[in-house]
Amino acid sequence: MSQKTFAGVTVDVNEEGYFTNPAQWTKELAVEVAKEEGIQLTDKHLAVLDFLRERFAKGDNLTIRSVGNSGIVDIKGFYGLFPGAPMKKAAKIAGIPKPSSCV
Amino acid sequence: MSKEEFPLKKVCLICAKGTIEDVYAALVMSNGAVMEGIETKVFFTFFGLDAITKKTMNSLHTGTVGNPAMRMPGGLPFPTLLGVIPGVEAGVSSMMRSQMEKLDIPPVKEFLEMIEAGGGEIYACKLAMDMFKLTKDDLWEGVKDVLTVGQFYEMCGGLQTQIIFT
Numbered sequence: 001m002s003q004k005t006f007a008g009v010t011v012d013v014n015e016e017g018y019f020t021n022p023a024q025w026t027k028e029l030a031v032e033v034a035k036e037e038g039i040q041l042t043d044k045h046l047a048v049l050d051f052l053r054e055r056f057a058k059g060d061n062l063t064i065r066s067v068g069n070s071g072i073v074d075i076k077g078f079y080g081l082f083p084g085a086p087m088k089k090a091a092k093i094a095g096i097p098k099p100s101s102c103v
Numbered sequence: 104m105s106k107e108e109f110p111l112k113k114v115c116l117i118c119a120k121g122t123i124e125d126v127y128a129a130l131v132m133s134n135g136a137v138m139e140g141i142e143t144k145v146f147f148t149f150f151g152l153d154a155i156t157k158k159t160m161n162s163l164h165t166g167t168v169g170n171p172a173m174r175m176p177g178g179l180p181f182p183t184l185l186g187v188i189p190g191v192e193a194g195v196s197s198m199m200r201s202q203m204e205k206l207d208i209p210p211v212k213e214f215l216e217m218i219e220a221g222g223g224e225i226y227a228c229k230l231a232m233d234m235f236k237l238t239k240d241d242l243w244e245g246v247k248d249v250l251t252v253g254q255f256y257e258m259c260g261g262l263q264t265q266i267i268f269t
Contacts, residue, residue, distance in 0.1 A: 063207040064138060064217065076220040084140035086221075102135055103208050 006032035011095075018091065018098050022053065025095025033093045037082075041093075045081055047072045049094040062087065062099040112263040113142040115255070119268070121150035123165040123199055129269040130154075130214045137221035145218070146255050148228030152235060155227060155243045160211045164196040212243065219245045226250050 001020055004013045011024040017033075019025055030049060034041045051070050055062055064087055068075040082089040087099045114136045118129035129145060136143040153159040167173060167186030173195075175181050185191060200210070209217065215225060227242055227249045239249060248254075259266055 061207060064134075064221075065207050065209055065213075068217070068220075074220070075217050079221050085138060087138055101207075102131060103206070 014097075016092075016098065019095035020097075022056065022095050022097075025053070030093050030095065033095075037089050037093060039082065039089070039093070042081075044073065044077075045093075048078065048081060048090060052090055052094045053096060056094075056096040061101045062091065062096075063101050063103050065103065109263055111136075111139075111141050111265060113144070113259075113261055113265075115259040115264065115266045116143070116145045117266065117268045118145065118147050118151035118154060119149045121153035121159075121163060123163045123196060125269060126151065126154040126163055126211060127203070127208070127214075130211065130218070131208070132267060132269065133223055134214060134218050134221070137218055137223040143218065143221075143223035144226065144255075144258060145223065146226045146228060146250065148231045149234075152227060152231055152237065152242075154211055155215065155225060155246055156237065156241055157243055158241070160215075160243060162196075163211065164192050165199055167192045167195050215243060215245055226255065228252075228255075 001012055001014065003010050004017065005011075006029045009026075009029060011029065012020045014020050027046065030046070031041050034045070039045065048067065048070075051067065051072055052062060055066065060066070064075060064078065067073065067078050067087075073081060078086050078090075082093075091097065091099050114132075116129050116133050118126060120126070129151070133143050133145045147155050153163060167181065168183055170181075170186075173181035173186070208214070219225065224247045225243075225245055227246050229249050229251050232238070232249060239246070
């Protein structure tokens with residue numbers, strides 16, 4: 001396990017940069033992680049991050065379909081918010097582990 | 104040579120069969136590629152066309168005859184003779200679809216829409232369409248184009264590209 005410092009706060013991350021302790025996550029840190037991913041966070045982004053963190057806390061599978069059904073954003077919009085690999089990027093910024101679902 | 108230096112940039116998938124398992128293999132791999140940010144093109148041909156034909160796309164079946172991997176819900180082998188009884192194949196297929204729904208695997212049409220939403224492209228095979236007397240109007244609206252094999256290969260070029268036949 002390694003550590004990384006965002007805006008003066010040190011957090012535990014794995015070798016791919018995902019938080020290993022989701023409790024260390026704050027919105028301020030999310031802004032910094034997002035910057036590294038080339039994303040400027042908006043309220044819409046934060047709503048998606050909250051949704052993913054809630055689902056993760058409940059032990060639910062993180063699927064792209066569940067984001068599309070969340071009522072926050074449709075799937076096309078999700079790809080727009082987190083371009084490229086949206087689930088992975090969003091999970092990284094949300095301070096939760098890399099999604100292990102295939103869908 | 105490591106995967107970091109040469110990550111996949113593009114995958115081109117070919118789906119030539121129309122059973123639930125064959126179509127979903129193609130759809131899961133296509134959607135998975137789109138979700139990884141990989142450029143994705145999916146080519147449906149022969150019986151695979153069922154997956155993008157409006158009439159058939161959401162009622163695909165799995166074969167209950169001649170399928171040695173088929174099991175009863177408890178794990179016992181599924182007798183082929185049972186599979187020939189009318190309605191059994193439909194029942195097994197709908198059971199499979201409901202199992203997938205529980206895992207958040209969407210129906211075919213919704214799955215295709217997800218792939219399209221992420222920038223994946225869906226194509227149909229011209230030769231197979233001629234064979235089955237299908238026109239573009241019979242196909243799901245999201246199908247980008249009807250292609251010849253040559254046209255498909257033309258879009259499969261480039262480094263770090265793979266063609267996958269499911």
